[in-house]
Amino acid sequence: MVSRVIPVEPFDLVLFGATGDLAQRKILPGLYHRFEVGQMPEDARIIGTARSDMDSDAFREQLRASMQEFAPGFEKDTLDRFLTHVDYVPVDALGAAGWDTLSKSLRDDVVRAFYLSVGPKLFSGIAQRLHENGLATPDSRIVVEKPFGNDLASAKALNEGLRACFEEHQIYRIDHYLGKETVQNLMALRFANSLFEPLWNSTHVDHVQITVAETVGVEGRGAYYDQSGAMRDMIQNHLVQLLCLTAMEPPSKFAPNAVRDEKVKVIEALEPVVQADIARGQYRAEKGESGYVDHVGNPASRTESFIALKAHIGNWRWAGVPFYLRTGKRLRARESEIAVFFRDPPHTIFPNVGPLHGNVLVIRLQPDEGITLRTTIKDPGPGGFRLSDVALDMSFADALGADVRAQDAYERLIMDVIRGDQTLFMRGDEAEAAWAWVDPIIHGWEERGDRPSRYDQGSSGPEEALMLMHRDGRRWRQIGG
Ligand code: NAP
Numbered sequence: 001m002v003s004r005v006i007p008v009e010p011f012d013l014v015l016f017g018a019t020g021d022l023a024q025r026k027i028l029p030g031l032y033h034r035f036e037v038g039q040m041p042e043d044a045r046i047i048g049t050a051r052s053d054m055d056s057d058a059f060r061e062q063l064r065a066s067m068q069e070f071a072p073g074f075e076k077d078t079l080d081r082f083l084t085h086v087d088y089v090p091v092d093a094l095g096a097a098g099w100d101t102l103s104k105s106l107r108d109d110v111v112r113a114f115y116l117s118v119g120p121k122l123f124s125g126i127a128q129r130l131h132e133n134g135l136a137t138p139d140s141r142i143v144v145e146k147p148f149g150n151d152l153a154s155a156k157a158l159n160e161g162l163r164a165c166f167e168e169h170q171i172y173r174i175d176h177y178l179g180k181e182t183v184q185n186l187m188a189l190r191f192a193n194s195l196f197e198p199l200w201n202s203t204h205v206d207h208v209q210i211t212v213a214e215t216v217g218v219e220g221r222g223a224y225y226d227q228s229g230a231m232r233d234m235i236q237n238h239l240v241q242l243l244c245l246t247a248m249e250p251p252s253k254f255a256p257n258a259v260r261d262e263k264v265k266v267i268e269a270l271e272p273v274v275q276a277d278i279a280r281g282q283y284r285a286e287k288g289e290s291g292y293v294d295h296v297g298n299p300a301s302r303t304e305s306f307i308a309l310k311a312h313i314g315n316w317r318w319a320g321v322p323f324y325l326r327t328g329k330r331l332r333a334r335e336s337e338i339a340v341f342f343r344d345p346p347h348t349i350f351p352n353v354g355p356l357h358g359n360v361l362v363i364r365l366q367p368d369e370g371i372t373l374r375t376t377i378k379d380p381g382p383g384g385f386r387l388s389d390v391a392l393d394m395s396f397a398d399a400l401g402a403d404v405r406a407q408d409a410y411e412r413l414i415m416d417v418i419r420g421d422q423t424l425f426m427r428g429d430e431a432e433a434a435w436a437w438v439d440p441i442i443h444g445w446e447e448r449g450d451r452p453s454r455y456d457q458g459s460s461g462p463e464e465a466l467m468l469m470h471r472d473g474r475r476w477r478q479i480g481g
Pocket of ligand 1: 016017018019020021022023049050051052091092093094116117118119120122145146147
């Protein structure tokens with residue numbers, strides 16, 4: 001099945017930080033792909049900006065080189081045509097240079113979007129200059145990248161800075177996890193099928209495991225990461241978002257505020273996490289390989305590259321159901337999934353088969369996006385009645401065609417910005433509520449001077465993470481199957 005492509009309205013997209021890593025690696029190749037399939041209309045324009053002094057031709061050549069690296073399958077003719085839509089204006093985001101030229105290059109009769117692919121310190125300053133220079137029209141959109149703050153106070157300050165110049169309905173806070181096909185399929189699975197929703201509560205669900213495991217370390221972004229850590233970099237945004245979509249009540253309609261209202265309610269219902277329900281880790285140096293502290297250049301670092309924790313949602317639906325969240329660097333496989341463990345059958349009618357296992361619904365986000373349902377069936381053949389656990393397995397690539405898998409989360413999200421659809425973007429109160437939940441945990445570590453435990457590279461994290469589960473008589477699903 002090939003997905004239908006509906007062209008979006010003509011637009012001017014101003015990309016701040018256009019020479020940076022994210023822009024060259026994800027955003028611009030993503031736009032190319034939308035152009036390639038015909039979703040980006042002929043009169044759309046992309047205006048890259050950064051401080052680097054160059055003209056549009058030089059920027060296009062830079063982009064052509066990046067495409068060799070980050071989108072190697074491109075067609076030369078299509079790229080040539082795409083590049084005719086791309087311009088560059090040097091702008092100093094915090095100074096006066098370039099704003100006038102940028103202003104003159106924008107059209108009044110098309111959708112206008114400003115994508116801030118720059119560090120968060122520049123967000124408020126850019127918003128202010130867009131406003132002062134009359135570039136921020138009532139209908140224009142502003143897109144901001146993560147991290148959205150470093151704690152509750154800084155997130156509030158960012159929100160204030162943006163809201164001084166833009167209305168909330170114009171602000172798009174990106175969490176690229178929400179642009180993943182499977183994450184949206186989680187909503188389809190829950191709310192477009194009648195099978196699961198009656199079971200989606202504490203009566204039938206034993207617990208939920210959400211895992212985002214990476215094999216990469218923090219090399220290359222050590223300075224940033226050491227100020228952040230897994231709690232701020234992953235749990236506060238991506239894993240909390242996955243938890244929200246798993247746990248939220250059905251919204252009355254699939255509309256931005258209806259969905260986001262339900263997500264905020266989940267975050268606000270999260271109970272404080274006690275220290276005993278948290279395992280923090282840092283990958284160690286071993287076998288000639290450098291470790292976390294080498295990668296961040298800070299031998300005394302107390303920042304975690306791994307965290308596992310047990311969360312509880314204090315509401316009627318989920319009372320008593322633990323949500324175990326786990327994420328880390330340099331683990332044994334790259335894998336992201338949500339696993340919903342249903343309760344064991346209450347009684348077995350089969351003699352001599354041992355305890356029956358509950359069903360497990362696994363929503364795989366990466367690497368192979370799809371859904372698996374663990375079921376118990378009879379072992380085939382004569383000679384007694386034996387049972388086996390088998391998986392009903394659906395890979396989106398197989399079921400829906402390669403086209404669906406190929407689309408990167410950024411492609412979808414940028415097109416949603418142009419369409420004016422905020423459903424897959426975090427609202428300001430959502431970001432603040434998530435910080436309000438994680439801040440006390442981080443403050444506790446800082447006040448006590450807690451150090452994360454060391455774990456082996458290529459493992460499943462520190463021993464404490466296993467103990468967190470064992471104490472509850474449960475087990476983590478194995479990372480990497
Ligand atoms: P980067 O490689 O350091 O790029 C920063 C960009 O901002 C460059 O184009 C730089 O160009 C421009 N810039 C810096 N100061 C400026 C100023 N005063 N005025 C105008 N332009 C300025 O950063 P990045 O990795 O692309 O990340 C950008 C944002 O995305 C950050 O908030 C980051 O946290 C977030 N993010 C990145 C990734 C990723 O994979 N890279 C993933 C998720 C989120 P000039 O120096 O020429 O001005």
